[in-house]
Amino acid sequence: MAKEYVDIYTLKYLLYQVHGLDKLLETERYKDHDLASLDLFLDSVKEFSDRELYPYFKEMDQNPAQYQNGTVMVHKQVDVVMKKAGEMGIIAGPLDYDVGGLQIPFMIHTASTYIQEAANNHLPGYPGLTQGAAELIVHFGDDYLNKTYVPNMLAGKWGGTMCLTEPQAGSSLSDITTKAIPTQEGHYNIAGQKIFISGGDHQYAENIVHLLLARIEGAPSGTKGISLFVVPKNRVNKDGSLSKNDVHTVADFQKMGQRGYTTTHLGFGDSGDCRGWLVGEPHKGLKYMFLMMNSARISVGRGAAAISMAAYHASLQYAKERPQGRKLSSDGKKNPDEKPSLIIEHPDVRRMLLLQKAIAEGSLSLVLKAAKYYDLIQSTADKADKGKYRLLLEMIIPIVKAYPTEAGAIAVSNGLQVLGGYGYCNDFILQQYFRDIRIFSIYEGTTGIQSQDLLGRKIPLENGKALELLLTEILGTITLAMTFKDLHSQAKILGDKIKLTRKVLEFLTPFAKKGNYERYLADANLFMEFFAHVTIGWIWLEMAVRAQQSLEEKNQTYSKEFYESKIHSMKFYFKYELTKTLSLAESLMHDDTLTISDMRNIF
Amino acid sequence: MAKEYVDIYTLKYLLYQVHGLDKLLETERYKDHDLASLDLFLDSVKEFSDRELYPYFKEMDQNPAQYQNGTVMVHKQVDVVMKKAGEMGIIAGPLDYDVGGLQIPFMIHTASTYIQEAANNHLPGYPGLTQGAAELIVHFGDDYLNKTYVPNMLAGKWGGTMCLTEPQAGSSLSDITTKAIPTQEGHYNIAGQKIFISGGDHQYAENIVHLLLARIEGAPSGTKGISLFVVPKNRVNKDGSLSKNDVHTVADFQKMGQRGYTTTHLGFGDSGDCRGWLVGEPHKGLKYMFLMMNSARISVGRGAAAISMAAYHASLQYAKERPQGRKLSSDGKKNPDEKPSLIIEHPDVRRMLLLQKAIAEGSLSLVLKAAKYYDLIQSTADKADKGKYRLLLEMIIPIVKAYPTEAGAIAVSNGLQVLGGYGYCNDFILQQYFRDIRIFSIYEGTTGIQSQDLLGRKIPLENGKALELLLTEILGTITLAMTFKDLHSQAKILGDKIKLTRKVLEFLTPFAKKGNYERYLADANLFMEFFAHVTIGWIWLEMAVRAQQSLEEKNQTYSKEFYESKIHSMKFYFKYELTKTLSLAESLMHDDTLTISDMRNIF
Structure with a gap:
């Protein structure tokens, strides 16, 4: 295990200097908070993560959550962390005061969970999903559901899925075919099977509150006939006591990574006695679920960003400590009598480390940007502004989900490579990060699904308004960067990438207009990669602008080297990563259609 | 487990039609063999792999080789396969008649091992390394070493490392610091520690013959003072009996993948009684070892190519069987009352499958190309031709090692993604391929080392002669492709990539000429990726030319669909992969030097 798993300085730099948390605190919604107290909160989360999460990271992998006799046995820290997350206000944090929340900015909640995930990505999902489930009840559930379930969930006593x-x-x-049959008593009888349920069961849970999608008898087919239900593992009797609700853990899924975070197969109503309570109106379940999906997708991007940061630190530490090989002298030879170099001296090792840094910090800043939009939607009084931030958030959500998870997996793989053979061995932690991060581009909608969402729904959203808003934001950063001589060249390049984006869309859009959606979306995955690179180019340029400003203002909050390293990483991103847009654009505008399904059999 | 793990038709197509094995059989060296008997041999290897390798693939992962009380306990199939590999002539296969070999073409040996590795990559390393160790003795060892060790190694009775x-x-x-002290009796006393020794020990080995690099007392520092020794686990007494040679298994390395293939830490001479026998002359150990390194590196590329093929088949089968989602109709919507499509109908799934196919088959053809050069070096009488093939082989070796291992890992990751959440679960095999293949870009020289070799040694080799020979081969294929209307466009593109290669080298070479090797080699890894794409573009065009010829000649050996699928895959490679050279060239010719080590602290 490495000495450090997170760069708390960069995290705070992004929150306070790049994304301007202070301005957010001037709004009505967040006026009770100040920077000093939020900063202390983050420090307490770091300390909590050092003590309760990081030390158990490896052993949770080695002793995975495991199905045994009808339940799942998880590591004891699941119990500790659930309860502490309740006590510390981590679960209730971002919720409104009137439902028992602390109304802390989502940016701070994001930073807090990021630290925990960097420490041990097997644990924060338990309180995290509990929070998500509670929020669904808060937003759409009736008074009975709110009173019955939410307080115990926010306190970390009951889990949620x-x-x-x-x-x-x-x-x-x-x-989906899970059935819900109405009864005279007001509840529904639920019957069906659900798989891949994260945190679906464990031995410490007094109760688990499942937010479940099902079809009410006679509902229309397709997504328009899906309703949302609260289905507790144990139902709550009038006197507050609990009794079984015919929810059974059928099995679990043993996985390649994230093995301490249980993934279960649940059976509902096997004995015909499973009760569910409708949340909101019938047939609107998917709509409710998708209103919460944005924060769920930010969470997944955040988790992957956290793992890539932790892996970066582990490989950086190794590179700084491990002597091996020698530098080339000017005759192209190496002198064996010289002392070996540390491997961090080798350009290729530095390239791999800088790639990790560029991806990990770029991902983090993107995730915080999304959290900021989220906060602005909540806190802005102006209706037009609210609408603007909503569109901006919608626009970047698929990228926030896809980029940190896809690029993060590449980053971690480079981290493993830095260690050579040791990176592949269980004695070192890199191989665990490598296995853990691989799920992130799958759950909460695969990269394929995110890409369809980006090109198929977000780009055309409100006739391209969301896209134009985003491009305007990017152009704003470019204009600012143009005022600094040192950033001039990259500002110009990013401007060219905006033009290239338009060119690619001009090539693709006619297919959609002609009704050939299959062709329009066939390479959506490549478009995602292309557009994510442009977006992260912007994110890095924004970081570099702030650093350059600080250098010129002789801002002493961070060291000169700190600011310079941000500009250096930006340049690295532009040289090694943003360049990829060139090839992607060529592929996207290629005339060959090789993946459309009504072609001859090619497999 | 999937029904199939290898595409034996494509393998034979490459051997017989693309790489012209028949011509090789006309040479003196291989004249005893004919296509029919070699074809039968491959079928018997496939049958052997079906029976003795593939069924144990998963359980060898789940019950890894494990250090216990001074030895390593491996799966029982290690014993079975070692002995069968001896009986079937798999170990002795490519060796000369006069040392007990069968003198089969290296191309056939490569195909044979490829089949075994696709079936179960945890097993073929045991006989494979034994063969490599035996070859070192055969080429450089004296009569005593040959008589004492080689027959039992070729018979699969004794292992080698x-x-x-x-x-x-x-x-x-x-x-390296392992010591060798000469004695009066002719042997040396060996003392030192070796790690990462594949197949270094196991309970079934009557003896293991270690080919070990050590430094004779007083030898010069650096690589010029390294000698090669035979150090058996048990030494052979004059009466043929064995007695212990003070070689101890200190520990093993538990790994993320390839867990059935033991990786050990060995101690030599802990009690001062470990004897080694010099192979060849003193101080030439590294030279000998590197003469064998080419085949070792081909082996690693071959193994990765085999895993990517097996993973492709597993995901292809899933995609053909799994219904999920629906195709978009012309209004951009999906009709929920329609039957779900098989996922292979979705363009993005087809893209992932075709990517796997393009990488897996491209890698295989590249590996067979290297094997063919290897055979031509052995069998060509003409000295100039021999020299030409030697240079061609030297030129492509780093690519043969790096491309299948790096691109293969991407291919397998795409295979895992095809299965969605199931791909991440232990019940499906994709996650095992994903873990297994990750070691291949590390052992036998990391991709970083291969890239330094390519740009630092091979490109300048004999003043660029090796490069020119390779480019001439590529231009030959382009000229041929130009004669087919359907291949014209891709032929032209590949021609442009040759020009781009020259342009990149014109940018880089001056750095080397000015003695700035650090700058010249700083982005060697990118150059590898660039040049490997050009090389695989050639490999695919060559395959397509042969397919197009067969189509026009109405050659019935394979179906029309088979030939067409090769041309389709070639086009896929050109659209989705070869395009990457554009961005890589831009990065390579970028003026920013961001990874050179004497810059300010950026981490």
């Missing part, structure tokens, strides 16, 4: 996927349907929610 | 790496030195062989 999201039950969407079914064995036969996978990502295709229109095919 | 290569002992290079030491704990303090890693990949830097100039820093």
Whole structure:
């Protein structure tokens, strides 16, 4: 295990200097908070993570959560962390005062969870999903559901889950078949199977509150006939006591990574006695679920960003301590009598480390940007501004989900490579990060699904208004960067990438207009990669602008080297990563259609 | 587990039609063999792999080789496969008749091992390294060593290893410190530690013959003072009996993947009684070892190519069987009352499958190309031709090692993604391929080392002669492709890539000429990626030319669809992969030097 798993300085730099948390605190919603207290909160979360999360990271992998006799046995820290997360206000944090929340900015909540995930990504999902489930009840549930379930969930006493996927349907929610039959007593009888349920059961849970998608008898087919239910593992009797609700843990899924975070297969109503309570109106379940999906997708991007940061630190430490090989002298030879160099001296090792840094910090800043939009939607009084931030958030959500998870996996793989053979061995932690991060581009909608969302729904959103708003933001940063001589060249390059984006869309859009959606979306995955690079180019330029300003203002909050390193990483991103847009654009505007399904059999 | 793990038709197509094995059989060296008997041999290897390798693939992962009380306990199939490999002539196969070999073409040996590795990559290393160790003795050892060790090794009775790496030195062989002290009796006393020894010990081995690098007392420092020794686990007494040779298994390395293939830490001479026998002359150990390194590196590329092929088949089968989601209709919507599509109907799934196919088959053809050069060096009588093939082989070796291992890992990751959440679960095999293949870009020289070799040694080799020979070969294929209207466009593109290669080298070479090797080699890794793409573009165009010829000649050996699928995959490679050279060239010719080590502290 490495000495450090997170760069708390960069995290705070992004929060306070780049994304201007202070301005957010001037709004009505967040006026009770000040920077000093939030800063202390983050320090306390770091300390908590040092003590309760990081030390158990490896052993949770080695002793995975495991199905045993009808329940799942998880590591004891699940219990500790759930309760502490309740006590520390981590679960209730971002919720409104009137439902028992602390109304802390989502940016701070994001930073807090990021630290925990960097420390041990197997644990924060338990309180995290509990929070998500509680929020669904808060937003859409009636008074009875709120009173009955939410307080114990926010306190970390009861867990919460999201039950969407079914064995036969996978990502295709229109095919779910779990049944809900209305009863005279007001509740519904639930019957069906759900798989891939994160945190679906464990031995410490007094109760688990499942937010479940099901089809009310006679509902229309497809996504328009899906309703949302609260289905507790144990139902709450009038006197507050609990009794079983015919929810059974059928099995668990043993996985390649994130092995301490249980993934379960649940059966509902096997004995015909499972009760569910409708949340909101019938047939609107998917709509409710998707209103919460944005924060769920930010969470996944955040978790992957956190793992890539932790892996970066582990490989950086190794590179700084491990002597091996020698530098080339000017005759192209190496002198064996010289002392070996540290491997961080080798350019290729530095390249791998800088790649990790560029991806990890770029991902983090993108995630915080999304959290900021989220906060602005909540806190801005002006209706037009609210609408603007909502569109900006919608626009970047698929990228926030896809980029940190896809690029993060590459970053971690480079981190493993820095250690050579040791990186592949269980004695070193890199191989665990490598396995853990691989799930992030799958759950909460695969990269394929995010890409369809980006090109198929977000780019055309409100006739391209969301896209134009985002491009305007990017152009704003470019204009600012142009005022600094040292950033001039990269500012110009990013401007050219905006033009290239338009060119690519001009090539693709006619396919959609002609009704050939299959062709329009066939390379959506490449478009995601292309547009994510442009977006991260912007994110890095923004970081560099702030650093350059600080250098010129002789701002002493951070060292000169700190600011310079941000500009250096930006340049690295532009040289090694943003350049990829060139090839991607060429592929995207290629005339060959090789993946459309009605072609001859090619497999 | 999937029904199939290898595409034997494509393998034979490449051997017989693309790489013209028949011509090779006309040479003196291989005249005893004919296509029919070699074809039968491959079928018997496939049958052997079906029976003795593939069924144990998963359980060898789940019950890894494990150190216990001074030895390593491996799966029982290690014993079975070692002995069968001896009986079937797999170990002795490519060796000369006069040392007990069968003189089969290296191309066939490569195909045979490829099949075994696709079936179960945890097993073929045991006989494979034994063969490599035996070959070192055959080529450089004296009569005593040959008589004493080689027959039992070729028979699969005794194992063999290569002992290079030491704990303090890693990949830097100039820093090895294992000592060899001459004695009056002719042998040397050996003392030192070796790590990462594949197949270094197991309970079934009657004996293991270690080919070990050590430094004779008083030898010059660096790589010029390294000698090669035979150090058996048990020494052979005059009466043929065995007695212990003070070689101890200190520990093993538990790894993320390839867990059935033991990686050991060996101690030599802990009690001062470990004897080694010099191979060849003193101080020439590294030279001998490197003469064998080419085939070792081909082996690693081959193994990775095999895993990517097996993973492709597993994900292809899933995609053909799994219904999920629906195709978009012309209004951009999906009709939930329609039957779900098979996921292979979705363009993005087809893209992931075609990417796997393009990488897996491209890698295989490249590996067979290297094997063909290897055979031509052995079998060509003409001295100039021999020299030409030697240079061609030297030129492509780093690519043969790096491309299948790096691109293969991407291919397998795409295979895992095809299965969605199931891909991440232990019940499906993709996650095992994903873990297994990750070691291939590390051992036998990391991709970083291969890239330094390519740009630092191979490109300048004999004043660029090796490069020119390769480019001439590529231009030959382009000229041929130009004669087919359907291949014209891709032929032209590949021609442009040759020009781009020259342009990149014109940018880089001056740095080397001015003695700034650090700058010249700083982005060697990118150059590798660039040049490997050009090379695989050639490999695919060559495959497509042969397919197009067959189509026009109405050659019935394979179906029309088979030939068409090769041309389709070639086009896929050109659209989605070869395009990457554009961005890589831009990065390579970028003026920013961001990874050179004497810059300010940026981490």
